[in-house]
Amino acid sequence: MFITLGQYRLNCYLPENKEVKQVVYLHTAAGEAESVWKLTDQNFALVSIEGIDWNRELSPWPHEKVFAGGEAFAGGAADYLETLTGQLIPAAEQAFLLIPEKRYLAGYSLGALFAVYAVYHTSLFDGIGSISGSLWYSGFSAYVKEHTVRRNPDKIYFSLGDKEASSARGIMQTVFVRTRQIEEKFRKDGIHTILEMNRGNHFKQVPERIAKGIRWLLS
Secondary structure (H helix, E strand, O other): OEEEEOOEEEEEEOOOOOOOOEEEEEEOOOOOHHHHHHOOOOOOEEEEEEOOOHHHHOOOOOEOOOOOOOOOEOOOHHHHHHHHHHHHHHHHHHHOOOOOOEEEEEEEOHHHHHHHHHOOOOOOOOEEEEEOOOOOOOOHHHHHHHOOOOOOOOEEEEEEEOOHHHHOOHHHHHHHHHHHHHHHHHHHOOOEEEEEEEOOOOOOOHHHHHHHHHHHHHO
16 A cells, blocks of 8 residues: 655555554665565554655755765755654554554664654654664764753664675764764663664665564564
């Protein structure tokens, strides 16, 4: 099932009995959600959001490009978060008849960075999944240290590939150190967290990594 709102497509995967107490909202590459769904226990609702302008809408503030020939980051996360919480999620829950007891926000890469950013600006989510997150982003670890979340989520899941830092370039090589710092900060604040390491670089077994994070969040 899916609905469209402007540029966005929201795909919903439901358990066979359609009894939903938990919903996971997911930002990952288009077309990956079905593979993720097949790797889970399918005892929740999965809503994936496609049509995102990743470098613009999922980045917390402007940042220079990190790849030759790539694009700079526009820093539109605040505006997109308002769209997500004020328009997309209400529309999805109405269209798919969802009345969840718990909501989770998960993402991969920039989607994972956005998921962590979101807890500083909304209290809507009960847990966060940051899978291979772009937590190398300049200023983000300092932002986490200096700011307070709207409310403590129940759980935050972090994961990285064990070759991400070594196979990256420039500032992206800091991803392991900064992810560990951020995870430790949340843990010290009393939030149940984990940082899991997976084999491979940033592009290895993406659906499997996301499904693993979702299973941990919902356990």
